[in-house]
Amino acid sequence: MQFSEAVTERYSCRAFLPDVVPQAKLEELFALAGKAPSNCNVQPWHTHVVSGAACDAMRAKMAEAIAANPEGNPDFAWSGKFAGAYQERQICAALGLWEKQGVDRKDRAKRDWSWMRNFQFFDAPHAAFIFLPTGFAEELRIAGDVGMYCQTLMLALTDAGLASCPQTSLSFFPEVVREACGVDDSFKLLMGLSFGYPDLSDPANEFRTDRAPLSDTTVFHQ
Template sequence: MEFSDVVRARHSYRGFTPKQVDEQTLREIFELANWAPSNCNVQPWHVHVLSGDACDRMREKMKAAAAAEEPFNPDFPWEGKFSGEYKERQICSALGLWEHQGVTRDNPEKRAWSWMRNFEFFDAPHIAFIFVTDQFPELVRLAGDVGMYSQTLMLAMADAGIGSCPQTSVSCYPDLVRKELGVDSHYKLMMGLSFGYIDEADSANNLRTERDPLEATTSFYS
């Protein structure tokens, strides 16, 4: 694919088939993502990729925690509150997703189902958890590095015909993830990424979010 086509082919997909990505492709994609830039080349990402049974075990644990409404204890604050134009965009994307999932605002059961899809990893056969160590005092720069890594990873997936969904939601149970994977508590969970082959029959995958025009976001000087 042309690079611009890869960028435009990446969307957040929220419905996957059970077909697994073969191991060699998996390794190539994650190796490519390692070439993302980072402040002083510190490469702060520590990535755990779960497939097959390992992914299913984690999914069951996370679903059980969410169903029992176990309190969230994310390693990084997550208010999920926005205001002004940012809130408008947030609402727009949430309503867009609900529309494609057949969820209406006045139906609390369906809304809960939509939220629970996060903890089902949208049926993906793989999930990656991206950790960072707690030895970085400059959280903003660290978050920037992880953002660059994650986008490189998602573009590499898009180029290989693999869909993905970045997820802050699944980082709300970091202790569960650390315990299941035997990860030390010095590693903090920044986000998850469900991925696999897209289920074309899942209408959630028809969602296309919009972007503000260039003039609204970017100023040029000469």
């Protein structure tokens, strides 16, 4: 795949097939992700990948956690509230997905169903949980490094014929993930990523977002 194809073809996948990716392939792809740049080459990402039975066990724990506490208890605050142009883009993305999922905006139960798909990892056979050492937790610039790592990972997955969904929602229950993965609280959970082979028969995967015109985001000076 050409680089521009991988960038263009990556999308947030919200329905996966059960097929597991071979371990050797996973190691190759996560090693590629680690080629991402970082401030002073500190490589602050600490990733735990759950696959197969471990993924199913985590899915079950997430279901219990969200049922007991719908607000979650993330290590990093998250309001999900945006204003102005950012809110417009947020609404547009939500409405577009709901349309493909057959969710009416006014139907609270269906909206909840759509939200809960997050905690089922959209049926993916793999999920990655990405932590930062506590010492970096207040460093905005270090979170930027993790973003670069995640995008490199998602492009590597796309190039390998796989798909992924980056998820803040998967950081809502850090204590559950820490316990299941044997991580101590010197690591803070920034985000999760469901991934695997996409279920192309699911209409949720037909949804594509658009982007603001270049002139809204980028100024060239000469």
